[in-house]
Each structure stands twice: as C-alpha cells, then as structure tokens.
Amino acid sequence: MARVVCIHGIGRQHTGERELRGAWHPALSDGLTRAGAVTDLAADDVRCVFYGDLFRPPGRTLALGDPPLDASDVADGFEAELLLAWWAEAARTDGTVLPPDARTLARTPQAVQRALNALSRSRFFAGVALRGLVLDLRQVRGYLCDPALRDAVQQRVADAVTERTRVVVGHSLGSVVAYEALCARPDWPVRTLLTLGSPLGVRNLVFDRLRTGPTGSPGDWPGSVRHWTNLADAGDVVALVKDLRPLFGERVRCQVVHNGARAHDATRYLNTAEAGRAVEEGCRETGEAGV
Structure with missing residues (x-):
C-alpha cells in the first residue's frame, strides 16, 4: 500500500505503471535528498496510476507507432x-x-x-x-469532455489510494485528475497534493470544466489536503498559468523551478528540492518519516 500515489499526464499511452514507477521513484528519492529530508521511500511506497492505455487504439502494438x-x-x-x-x-x-x-x-x-x-x-x-x-x-x-473516459480514469485513482496514502502527485493532465479525485473524496487520508506542470489555471478550456463532486465547484480546496504545492517551469507551455492562487486561493504554494531544455519533464520536476520538501511534508504528518 503506497504512501505516495503518482498520476501521469498526456502522451504516456505506450508505457505502463511499472515503467513509470521505475523512473519516478528514483526522481522522487533524489528530490528528497536535495531537500535534506529524512523520509526514505522504498519502491513499494510509490504507486503510479496508469491510464494511458485508455487512449491507445485496441489491437495495436508499439511497433506500428501512432x-x-x-x-x-x-x-x-x-x-x-x-x-x-x-x-x-x-x-x-x-x-x-x-x-x-x-x-x-x-x-x-x-x-x-x-x-x-x-x-x-x-x-x-x-x-x-x-x-x-x-x-x-x-x-x-x-x-x-468524455464522461465515460473520465470515470474510467478516476476509478483507477480510487483503486490506488489506500488508508496509508498521504501524498498525491499529479503531472500535467494528471494534476487535473488528481485535483478532481481529491475534491470528490474528502474522506481520503491524503494530506499533500503536489502538482507539476499543471494546466489547472487555464480558464475556459480547463478550469471551467473541472468536475469537483455533486456539491462542489471549480476552485474548491481539494478535499482533505492540508498542503498543496504547485511547481511550474517558466518555459513549460502546458502550464500556461504558473500561479494558481487567483483561482484556488492563497493556500496554494506556487513555485517556479528550472528544468532546462525539458521544461515539462516529470522526473525533472520530481528531483527538485521543492518537490522533495512537499513529499516530506506529507509523509511527516503520518508519523512515518524515516521509515
């Protein structure tokens, strides 16, 4: 049962949950090191929610390409x-x-x-x-725009979060998935939301289309979360709006990081000290730091 649940973004239809964890777990660990954290994340402490296959045409193989x-x-x-x-x-x-x-x-x-x-x-x-x-x-x-597809993605997140999960990480479109899931399930024990390269601040196209539960509305605080950190590279085109506070409130910690030529790369976000501090904060509240 994972302490940290990660949700990928667009363009990942030709990978899988184990491959993603193989890249994201070391990057998360490096971020904790950069932050001087005492939390030690084993591979089993991290779970990657995979939904890219829902966008992959049936009957195709990787050799055929897009x-x-x-x-x-x-x-x-x-x-x-x-x-x-x-x-x-x-x-x-x-x-x-x-x-x-x-x-x-x-x-x-x-x-x-x-x-x-x-x-x-x-x-x-x-x-x-x-x-x-x-x-x-x-x-x-x-x-x-497709309710059935949205529900299928959300179900995979629900299947991954357990009573031990304290941190949810969402990259790119995955940050939208994460936000919606947490808004709809305020009973979850998640304490920290970390969003990376997020399009959540794009009005009309994204923000106004957010689904936040039967009684919620876009801009609501995400459920049981105590701490929300949003990281954006200045050159990240997907993260059109870097500062989420005007739409989601002053409690969101919005920070600009520098990912070099790969501005939107998830692992470059994850291995920053800023990401490490956010993950450490969420794990520390469980009383499991250093486990």
Missing part, C-alpha cells in the same frame, strides 16, 4: 483553441517561435497548420512528431 495524423485531424473548438493557446505561450517563452497574429487567432484550418508547424520547431516540443501533438490534444479533450 496513427498518421495531420492538421485536418485537429477538431474545431476545444482542440483548436488549446493548440493556439500552446502556440501563444511557446512564442512568449521561446524567441525562436514566431507568435500568432490577430488573423491567426480566428482558428482557421490554416491557423491550425501554422500552429502545428511553429510548435514542432519550438524547444518545448522538440522531437515530438506532428501526430504526437494531435494525439496530445485529443487526450486532453477526451478526458475533459
């Missing part, structure tokens, strides 16, 4: 708007990316193609194929 997608596969509405928001943020943080102009923001098919072209040349999305960008957009839309 389906061939292009600009025409970006749906009007949510997907196009999120793509353009990523483009604008990439241009703001990366001088090599030409910014969109007023005409581009009309969300025409040409604008979508220009956005994909610009992002594919940015530092942030370096190495990500165009089809990968389109699939990432689809995954965000799928979770936020």
Whole structure:
C-alpha cells in the first residue's frame, strides 16, 4: 500500500505503471535528498496510476507507432483553441517561435497548420512528431469532455489510494485528475497534493470544466489536503498559468523551478528540492518519516 500515489499526464499511452514507477521513484528519492529530508521511500511506497492505455487504439502494438495524423485531424473548438493557446505561450517563452497574429487567432484550418508547424520547431516540443501533438490534444479533450473516459480514469485513482496514502502527485493532465479525485473524496487520508506542470489555471478550456463532486465547484480546496504545492517551469507551455492562487486561493504554494531544455519533464520536476520538501511534508504528518 503506497504512501505516495503518482498520476501521469498526456502522451504516456505506450508505457505502463511499472515503467513509470521505475523512473519516478528514483526522481522522487533524489528530490528528497536535495531537500535534506529524512523520509526514505522504498519502491513499494510509490504507486503510479496508469491510464494511458485508455487512449491507445485496441489491437495495436508499439511497433506500428501512432496513427498518421495531420492538421485536418485537429477538431474545431476545444482542440483548436488549446493548440493556439500552446502556440501563444511557446512564442512568449521561446524567441525562436514566431507568435500568432490577430488573423491567426480566428482558428482557421490554416491557423491550425501554422500552429502545428511553429510548435514542432519550438524547444518545448522538440522531437515530438506532428501526430504526437494531435494525439496530445485529443487526450486532453477526451478526458475533459468524455464522461465515460473520465470515470474510467478516476476509478483507477480510487483503486490506488489506500488508508496509508498521504501524498498525491499529479503531472500535467494528471494534476487535473488528481485535483478532481481529491475534491470528490474528502474522506481520503491524503494530506499533500503536489502538482507539476499543471494546466489547472487555464480558464475556459480547463478550469471551467473541472468536475469537483455533486456539491462542489471549480476552485474548491481539494478535499482533505492540508498542503498543496504547485511547481511550474517558466518555459513549460502546458502550464500556461504558473500561479494558481487567483483561482484556488492563497493556500496554494506556487513555485517556479528550472528544468532546462525539458521544461515539462516529470522526473525533472520530481528531483527538485521543492518537490522533495512537499513529499516530506506529507509523509511527516503520518508519523512515518524515516521509515
């Protein structure tokens, strides 16, 4: 039974829970070391919730790769708007990316193609194929707009959290999953929420679509959580809004970290002293520090 439950973000459909834990557990441990923490996390203390397979077409194997997608596969509405928001943020943080102009923001098919072209040349999305960008957009839309898919993801989180769980970590879209799960289940014993590269602060597209239980509303404090730390790299395009306090309250500790060229990388977030301090804080409240 894990003390720390971690939830991944977009683009992880070709991995799995054990592979993720193999990367995330050492990064978490390094973060604790950087923080000078006394908590020692064994591998069994960490569990990664995996839901990427829900986005993977049935009957496919890794050898076949992703389906061939292009600009025409970006749906009007949510997907196009999120793509353009990523483009604008990439241009703001990366001088090599030409910014969109007023005409581009009309969300025409040409604008979508220009956005994909610009992002594919940015530092942030370096190495990500165009089809990968389109699939990432689809995954965000799928979770936020498909109730059945959302319920399936949430069930996997519920299956992972036990009476021993004190820390929940959410990266990227996983931070949205984590927030919603904690809001809907205030009886959970979780004391610390750590969000990394989170899009929770993006109004209209994300914040206004949050599902927080039958009596809740977006911006509510996440259930039984006592401490919420949000980390964002200044160049993280997914984390369009770095400071969550205007929407979620002054209790959220919002900190900017520096992840180098891989601004959105989960392990680079996890191995920071800031992440280590947040995890230590949650484990310490259980009386299990040093176990």
